[in-house]
Amino acid sequence: MAVSLTIDNSALAPIAGRLVKRGGLAGADRVWALAFVTPYVGIFFAFVLYPVCYGLWLGSDPASYRQLLADPVYPSAIVNTLLYLLIAVNLKLFLALLLSGLFMRKGWRMKTLLLIFILPWAVPGIPTFISIHWMLNSQWGLINNAIWELFQTDGPPWLDNSTLALSSVIYAHIWKWLPFWTIIFLAGRMAIPRELYEAAEMDGASSFGRFIHITFPLLASLYLVCTLLSTIWALGDFNSVRFVSGGGPALSTHVLATLGIRNAFELGNPALGMATVLSALPLLIPLVMLLMRQLKKGEVQL
Amino acid sequence: MSVASRARLDRRLVDASVAMVSVVLIIWTIVPLYNMVRVALQEKEDVFSNSVFPTTVTWHSFETAFRESYWLLANFWGQMGTSFYIGVSVAFLTLAIGTLTSFTISRMKIRRGWMLTNAALLTYMIPMSFLAIPFYSIMGKYGLTDNPLSVIAVEVTFATPYAIFIFKQYGASIPQELDEAARIDGASPPQIFFRIYLPLMAPALVAIGTYALLLSWNEYLYAFLLLSSDGNITVPVGLGKFLNSDEAPWNYLMAAAIIYALPPMAIYYAFRRKMNSGLTMGGVKG
Numbered sequence: 001m002a003v004s005l006t007i008d009n010s011a012l013a014p015i016a017g018r019l020v021k022r023g024g025l026a027g028a029d030r031v032w033a034l035a036f037v038t039p040y041v042g043i044f045f046a047f048v049l050y051p052v053c054y055g056l057w058l059g060s061d062p063a064s065y066r067q068l069l070a071d072p073v074y075p076s077a078i079v080n081t082l083l084y085l086l087i088a089v090n091l092k093l094f095l096a097l098l099l100s101g102l103f104m105r106k107g108w109r110m111k112t113l114l115l116i117f118i119l120p121w122a123v124p125g126i127p128t129f130i131s132i133h134w135m136l137n138s139q140w141g142l143i144n145n146a147i148w149e150l151f152q153t154d155g156p157p158w159l160d161n162s163t164l165a166l167s168s169v170i171y172a173h174i175w176k177w178l179p180f181w182t183i184i185f186l187a188g189r190m191a192i193p194r195e196l197y198e199a200a201e202m203d204g205a206s207s208f209g210r211f212i213h214i215t216f217p218l219l220a221s222l223y224l225v226c227t228l229l230s231t232i233w234a235l236g237d238f239n240s241v242r243f244v245s246g247g248g249p250a251l252s253t254h255v256l257a258t259l260g261i262r263n264a265f266e267l268g269n270p271a272l273g274m275a276t277v278l279s280a281l282p283l284l285i286p287l288v289m290l291l292m293r294q295l296k297k298g299e300v301q302l
Numbered sequence: 303m304s305v306a307s308r309a310r311l312d313r314r315l316v317d318a319s320v321a322m323v324s325v326v327l328i329i330w331t332i333v334p335l336y337n338m339v340r341v342a343l344q345e346k347e348d349v350f351s352n353s354v355f356p357t358t359v360t361w362h363s364f365e366t367a368f369r370e371s372y373w374l375l376a377n378f379w380g381q382m383g384t385s386f387y388i389g390v391s392v393a394f395l396t397l398a399i400g401t402l403t404s405f406t407i408s409r410m411k412i413r414r415g416w417m418l419t420n421a422a423l424l425t426y427m428i429p430m431s432f433l434a435i436p437f438y439s440i441m442g443k444y445g446l447t448d449n450p451l452s453v454i455a456v457e458v459t460f461a462t463p464y465a466i467f468i469f470k471q472y473g474a475s476i477p478q479e480l481d482e483a484a485r486i487d488g489a490s491p492p493q494i495f496f497r498i499y500l501p502l503m504a505p506a507l508v509a510i511g512t513y514a515l516l517l518s519w520n521e522y523l524y525a526f527l528l529l530s531s532d533g534n535i536t537v538p539v540g541l542g543k544f545l546n547s548d549e550a551p552w553n554y555l556m557a558a559a560i561i562y563a564l565p566p567m568a569i570y571y572a573f574r575r576k577m578n579s580g581l582t583m584g585g586v587k588g
Binding site for chain 1: 320323324327328330331332333334335336337338340341349350351352353354398399402403405406407410412418421422423424425427428429430431432433434435436437438439440444455456458459462466490491492495519520522523527538541542545552555556559560562563566567570571574
């Protein structure tokens with residue numbers, strides 16, 4: 001960015017005498033400030049505060065929760081949500097941390113690899129999730145066709161078994177979001193001064209030692225913030241479950257986000273749907289509070 | 303073994319493992335994308351074949367998508383238009399509202415600006431899909447049922463907080479003295495905003511504009527819930543409709559999906575550097 005603005009102080013001096021008073025806003029400025037923030041304040045009230053309050057009100061009927069607890073799909077949806085968050089988020093971030101180290105290497109080969117590696121993130125999610133759904137089809141999907149070609153044996157029924165189907169959803173999530181988090185960690189690594197590594201190398205630290213004693217401690221708070229943020233986003237993830245497993249087989253791979261939408265729209269019971277979603281609050285609120293506290297420390301910025 | 307040959311062996315081992323990891327990564331990345339292309343290049347009957355590579359390659363399904371000559375694709379270009387219209391509106395509104403808000407908070411220094419920042423932070427941390435149910439009823443109350451404006455409103459709501467963070471951080475690098483000097487010359491706040499603030503914010507505007515455009519181009523859930531008539535739905539919703547049909551013209555679906563995926567990919571790779579610097583400038587956001 002080229003900013004070429006020079007301010008001639010001597011030219012300003014004569015006017016400086018009748019200077020506008022600084023700090024605080026007066027008169028016309030105040031009106032302008034008010035006008036400038038009105039659109040955002042309006043949006044916040046109309047499309048954040050109102051829906052939040054309305055949602056809380058919609059999900060405030062104890063009867064919906066009784067109905068929810070009686071639903072056999074609900075407990076499995078909770079277990080799925082927890083498994084999904086724990087496995088998908090942690091596996092993804094750990095891989096991203098390792099891979100970011102790979103991409104620190106120099107040369108055109110790594111640059112090209114990064115360009116290819118970034119594809120899942122650059123391609124819209126829906127088509128790729130649909131593609132993953134098909135390639136995992138047990139009769140004519142690409143994966144089982146390839147297994148047949150290579151080993152002359154039938155591959156597993158990926159989407160017809162609930163454990164495999166949930167694993168497939170987790171795979172799809174990691175595939176889609178791994179590049180994004182790798183880039184975040186790559187940026188984090190690039191911010192670490194090279195001298196630290198050079199000094200450690202002089203002291204005879206192995207590359208593993210350098211990772212444990214330099215990279216990880218310096219990236220720890222970034223890693224924590226990423227884990228929290230990624231968990232919050234994964235909690236609200238609808239698309240990968242909806243399109244990869246569709247909640248099946250036999251509703252066994254629903255997570256709270258997809259079950260909420262199903263209860264509200266497919267079963268036509270918005271109060272039940274809202275209750276489903278709101279039952280994630282005991283998990284969401286501590287995550288948000290922890291994240292807020294981390295961000296307040298100011299070591300990592302959003 | 304001498305130290306030198308030992309080091310050479312180590313380097314070779316590292317190079318070999320890097321090469322292996324690279325190959326695994328490429329396969330891992332390419333497989334689902336290759337599957338899209340493979341399905342799109344086949345005839346309808348061959349989709350169910352047991353081959354890994356397409357048996358007969360044909361552009362027929364791309365032609366069908368282009369000419370809209372299949373009933374589920376009858377309004378494909380209309381849907382592309384809607385997606386584009388929503389995307390551009392969301393990008394423009396996010397930029398406008400985001401810059402105005404961040405300008406007021408950090409350049410005009412209004413009292414209680416922190417409340418706006420916290421409101422944005424709170425919004426940023428609500429999982430988008432959790433508000434889908436109340437939004438559906440509320441859009442009915444606002445009289446925006448089956449209206450693209452409702453989707454635009456939702457996406458602007460969820461894109462603006464991130465825009466405000468990035469603009470605030472980027473804006474901190476623009477010296478306050480510029481504003482003060484302009485003030486002394488008698489410039490009003492809108493003049494400072496348009497003549498000084500906006501031009502200097504250009505790189506951040508590109509990053510956030512791209513981010514908002516891609517966010518709305520890729521968004522599915524809200525478009526699916528809030529838009530219903532064939533003339534108003536976006537491409538991802540149209541693609542989702544294929545899954546509900548009894549027939550399985552999946553080569554058509556994948557051809558349409560590839561056409562739909564090309565513009566964001568082009569935008570992404572064109573603005574990659576700016577996007578990435580925008581991202582890392584801010585740290586985190588998907």
